[in-house]
Amino acid sequence: MPIADKMLKMVAGMEMVKKMFEEGARLKAEHGPDRVFDFSLGNPDVPPPMEFKKVLKELVNDESLGHGYTPNTGYPHVRQAVADYLSDVHAVRLTPDLILMTVGAAGALNDALKAVINPGEEILVPAPYFIGYDHYAFIAGATIKTVPTNGNFHLDTAAIASAITEKTRVMLINSPNNPTGAVYSATELAELGRVLDEASQKFGRRIYLVADEPYRKIAYDVEVPSIFQAYAHSIIVTSYSKELSLAGERIGFLAINPAAEDAGLLAAAAAVINTMLCVNAPSLMQHAVARLQGITVDVSIYRQRRDLLCRGLSEIGYEFHVPEGAFYLFPKSPIPDDVKFTQILKDELILTVPGIGFGGPGYFRLSYAVPDATISGSMAGFKRAIERI
């Protein structure tokens, strides 16, 4: 075999995703891009805030700025800026040594998981979940174990308590959630913290809570509570991909709760992994985000699209929970076979992703990081699809 055995399955999985994109591109070429309604990608299309361009221009014209390697953990002034901002938001005293600048949330997830997981250990994830977790678990040599959410995609802490075993090292949560749009409340996070504490004591080993929060700023009328307040042994992994619409620029960070056991050692382990995997986070973007703390894209654009999409689909008869955050809708498939239904939608030139790909069979995912015209133009097709089945 020319490649590693374990890579064969991963390559096959990626081929399927590639095929999906190619099929979308083919349909757009055949029918014209305006006639194809593509809800399949979570690629933010809202422009970055004006401040970003301004800061970037200043940085580009700053002759004193180098373009060499940065400290592996990130520039000290950048980590200080992030620590100061997070200290306010999470009501803790965060120091820069507990911040690690990373290549997006993906980089932070790889660092966090590899830092704490021994091969063969388990990551517990509420389903439905972001498919990238399978990849980060693969890199960490860990296994993903899913645990069902309750009827409205919120945490079922009783199910979590009974799913934890002596192999569980990490509880990985994502709120606001991709693909469901759920935002976990302070009460459910506190309950989760209690369950993780009890289980850690029962099994005599620390279970870490890793909170993947790239959509934290994209929430509608609900507060996204701090996990640092819910559980001491917690790590935030996140990025500026969505909140500043900088997904392609690959900048994010990892932040460790100062109350975590061995927080310093944890930071050191994550830093070593970060150095090994990617050396350092992009230099120019580190400088930029240091000056953009607290700045966010215009979230009202996503809210209007959410409302437009929910109103339209609900009038046609689709069932769903109105998303509390992120930019995804996860409606129930009108037939049990979600793969078949997304095929029917494709016949109407509507591109979506079957729920089974997220560990949520019987549903499908729409990303509303799309122009309003895509939403309004697609409604006739959504109606025909439901009439056809």
Ligand code: PLP
């Ligand atoms: N986590 C979730 C839930 C995501 O949806 C994504 C990207 O879509 C990521 C992590 C990766 O984010 P980044 O592009 O910042 O690496």
